[in-house]
Amino acid sequence: MYAVAINGSPRKGGNTEILLHATLEPLKAAGWETEYVRIGGKAVRGCLACYKCFENKDMRCIQTEDAVNDCLEKIWRADAVILGSPTYFADMSSEMKALVDRCGLVSIANGHLLKGKIGSAVVAVRRGGATHVFDSINHMFQMSRMVVPGSSYWNMGYGRDKGEVQGDDEGLNNMRQLGEAINWLGKAIAPVRDQYPE
Template sequence: MKIIGINGSPRAKGNTRLALDTMGEVFAQEGVEFDILHIGHKLSPCSGCFRCAKTHTCTLPDDGLNAMYDQLIQADGIILASPVYFASVTSGMRCFLDRIGCIDMNNGRKLRMKVGVPVAVARRAGAVNAVDELFHYLNYAQMLIPGSLYWPLAFGQAPGEVAQDAEGIQTLQVLAQEMVYVMKVLDAGKAQVPLPPLPRKVYTNFVR
């Protein structure tokens, strides 16, 4: 089994990375493979061209997004982790979600029924809002979303400060444990219970 953690911070080794590493320690104990993808701050925004409806890949100039999507398809679990920027996720995470979301909904929804969790890291305010934003994406992609003893967030500003947030660290550790549990249950049941087929999606645009 494999989990991919998306680090949505421009700072590769900041608090978001620390939050992911905290979960990674649990995955290591459980024998679950874990990779972190640092998306940085160089992803282009979605252009809204909808060419991915035909090509099933993003046709913007290659900035690594399609390779990241391929890695997500191979994973059993996905963590979307972002620092809070102005009470929201980072613009890098936003670009990532818009483009991955568009490809996936046009590509047979390959992320469906994977185990996905949101994680937000903040200095003081906006973390629940950022968690909600990440949740909306995971839910749209039809992933299964376990919880923890608290909402999945931790507090810190300077790199490393999240380590001082004992409740946040415990929340992340329990979240990691819950993820592994759901992944194991899914893995055990997959052979016996086939995925229900998906109908062709009905689109009703509120235009009259």
């Protein structure tokens, strides 16, 4: 099984990255193929609402000058998709928002490519606003017919400075439990995922 974690933070080695790696660790230990990708800090355009994806039906966005189509290929292949974002003015980063919008629309345009996949949101926050980021990512998962596992709390970790989330023991433990839940759920639904209702 394959899980991809995509980081919408522009800060390399930052708190969002630490949380995502903590989520992937139990999956690696359970034998999953895992991949970490960072799109934050790169030029990522928002959806143009051109609906070319409905005309072309090639599982790609018509915008080819950024990293989104590379991410989409990984997402379509994945059994589990973990999207991580820092909290910016109580919302996700602009790069993550662009990916969420374009991924969701291309999925719908091509017969709901996300249906039956596991989707998890992971959020880094200094103080407040993380619940809105968490909800916004999960909204796309839920309207895309994905399966969203729970953990011991909302999937968020607290820290402002680079690496400060390492001091959030509860947050890191939640990420490990999330990875374990993804592993359990992935194995449970793998035999029947292709039977997901149309």
